Amino acid sequence: MTEEEEQLAEEASRLFSGRVEFLLSAPQLKFLPDGDYPEVAFAGRSNVGKSSLINALTGRKSIARTSVTPGRTQELNFFEVGDPTQFRFVDMPGYGFAKAPLKVVDNWKKLVRTYLRGRVPLKRTLVLIDSRHGLKEVDREMMTMLDEAAVGYRLVLTKADKVKASELEKVKAKVAEEARKHPAAHPQLHVTSSEKGMGIAELRAAVLADIRS
Secondary structure, eight states: HHHHHHHHHHHHHHTTTSSSEEEEEEGGGOOOOSSSSEEEEEETTTTTTHHHHHHHHHHSSSSSSSOTTTTOSSSSEEETTTTTTEEEEEEEBBBSSSOOOOOHHHHHHHHHHHHHHOOEEEEEEEEEEEETTOOOOHHHHHHHHHHHHHOEEEEEEEOOOSSOOOOHHHHHHHHHHHHOOOOOEEEEEOOOTTTBTTTHHHHOOOOHHHHOO
């Protein structure tokens, strides 16, 4: 790491280990908070590890609720970071699977799509991909939607500790190749494990760089 990168990583570590508080849940767009601060959204298939990653980034055990039931997160959940507030995390409903009526799932989809396409404070979206499974068609649909909306995003592999090193390399190569086809995808691929702490410091620094850009 360069001296500048090290300084950014240290700043990010201090910021993320400081004040992080749940702000509100928005089941509909009318409940969104004022766009006073930059926002970083977390997108991914149900049970990909969004809540666990937020907990790991902030060094907490339960700042974001985790669930063994896919599709439980049904709202946009906002968290404030920093004292005073520097930016917000947005934990979005998981896509691709949900134990809920079709009408409810459709409403979630509309909420997420409208938020991503029209939210001015949104600085970056993190699209989480399960290292055990790689990219699925629903992930590609999300990436294409973000491309069309011109919303920049980073691809983040989660649960990297759950696969063999050789398999992880194959998944990384395939995801990186796919990312090159998507104009809004950031070229840097992040490989993380919330359980082991792998890649967490680097992702913190990347997020801080994004909100300052």
